[in-house]
Amino acid sequence: MFSFFKKKATPSETPAQEPAGPVITPAQDPASAAVDAPSPAPAEPAGAMAWLRKSFGAGAGEPAPAAPEPTAKPLPLGSARQHWVERLKTGLKKTGTSIATVFTGTQINDALYEELEDALLMADTGVRATQHLLDDLKRRVKETKTTEPAAVKGLLADALADLLRPLEKPLVIGEHTPTVIMVAGVNGAGKTTSIGKLTKHLADHGQSVLLAAADTFRAAAREQLGVWATRNTVEIISQEGGDPAAVSFDAVTAGRARGRDVVLVDTAGRLPTQLHLMQELSKIRRVIAKADAGAPHEVLLVIDGNTGQNALAQVRAFDDALQLTGLVVTKLDGTAKGGVLAAIAQERPVPVYFIGVGERVEDLETFNAREFAQALLA
Template identity: 80%
Template sequence: MFSFFKKKPPTPTEPALAPEDVASPAAPPAADAPASGGAFGWLRKPFGAGATSVADPAAPSAGAPAAIDAPLAVPEPTPKPGGARQGWMDRLKSGLRKTGSSIATVFTGTQINDALYDELEEALLMADTGVKATQHLLEDLKRRVKETKTTEPAAVKGLLADALADLLRPLEKPLVIGEHTPTVIMVAGVNGAGKTTSIGKLTKHLADHGESVLLAAADTFRAAAREQLGVWATRNTVEIVSQEGGDPAAVSFDAVTAGRARGKDVVLVDTAGRLPTQLHLMEELKKIRRVVTKADASAPHEVLLVIDGNTGQNALAQVRAFDDALQLTGLIVTKLDGTAKGGVLAAIAQERPVPVYFIGVGEKVEDLETFSAREFAQALLT
């Protein structure tokens, strides 16, 4: 569940903007400056063909942030049915079954000996656990076997689940909403990792917990990314800030400014997918972060990376690269649904322990859930 610490929203004030990040009327914009959103006005309109724009009488008439598309109505959040968490566990076990089966075969013998540990080492490495995490788990497991005087191989699997849960526990941390108004969450990830879909699912989670959300379509690099995020905004009946062909930093700046003025609980910024080896694009991400800070000196409050659970040790490389560039605060791990090996979370815990806020096993909204070290270990080794 989310951890919410509600505080009285501060009175929105106009932030002091540095000249290098925001252009003044008398001078051309600097290298980091977002393009002005004033030309778009502060508009609200319903989705759908033929919708017309109507000026918001409560908003400034000029020099305001980017256009905001607003839904017609906001329905009541749908509560999760009973047993939803158990249903989630069943889907997670199914997704990790291939890896779990390969590890489980190690414990079908009759003796606890060097051969068993050698087979287990190979199985863990094949599960993308990585060398360092595998060695840690083997040493911890041998200690537990000795301390408990375990003699049955089948019982060793339970001890391995305990060791894995303990290794993963530092990654178990709740997403905190409410310490800042709005809480600005910047989301990054490579193309194909499920970044925009995860933002849509996260929006649903937040809305179901009573949080008002504003989306920022700052992925202007990928074709149709803005439209894809717009679909999720419609599904979740939340507002979205977007500019066709606009500068990503400008969209982000305008969204944070609008979120503050409208008293939104959360502003979710969708950034362009890119590989960490594309240095010029990584610099664009750094620019977005800097410009967001100009809109709100304390922002971004969360910087999340979406990683594909199928990419194995490459996911660890992505975590390192994006963490070095953006100082990540959390991860969303997607696509743990059949072919993913899952062991990469152990490698991340051992070498770059960035908290895992959510894991996903499919495309449906309910297929994204909060991360539990114990649940994950049990699902992987059951």
């Protein structure tokens, strides 16, 4: 499975000689590389090299070879990743079905493009992204001299993948110690649950995590995060009724003192229209910077994929207030509005680090443009 973060190895942790081997990175398009099952390897000493081998298999950590040219046909994915793609297809089925019905006709004409425009708009792709996709699709149809409507769907998947590709970016852990991640979002978007899932992934990959329960306004928010802390066996900094900025400051300070790899700061849910609350989020960011110059190193926004164009409005508002570095898109399963990622890519291309299609821990995975486009139009 593709790992969703990278940790830099220090010279002291890197052996002088390592056998050559493939390096699989999160940003690499799985359509252009096969994930081979790693062969048994001798025990490695503790450190970054052992972590890299655990995450990527034997040979990880060496200089990466030149990226291969994209192949005409996608190579097979690893079984775990393939299982995830199947869940993604199931989650996006409502959106995909409404678009796929457009290509059941027998002719490529203006009527087909008009129906496709309606379907894309209904999927909350947005006016600008819809027009971009239609123009790009018509160009591809003309260049390839495609005459079958069913083949046009494949060209649309290519156009959508190209539009979404700027959103691909791996979450990097290890450039700072600790890496401070501030997480924001509106109430009900799945923010605290996403933090718990991310904590699980980090802990499973050998990262020491400290949680900051800076959502001091919502009843039971501290308890909910505490349950995740207990489940993942990580520490948590919290204060009943405390000031959110003060809790964040204490957590970052504690993370530095205890040598933690990651400090995850859970902030209270905010509506972009509540300006005084948005200003308080900005205050939390400033206070975190006082505890650790340069922090927060990542500012993530959790958005609900069911909210469609409202999610785009949230991205704009939170980006203006906090300078977002990444998104977590949740609840894509069962929604007919999965096209909102195209609108985000066209109008506010903040990287999408993770997408979620369910409540289970394994239902949160890294975002890949081609996987998403193919799953949407399957």
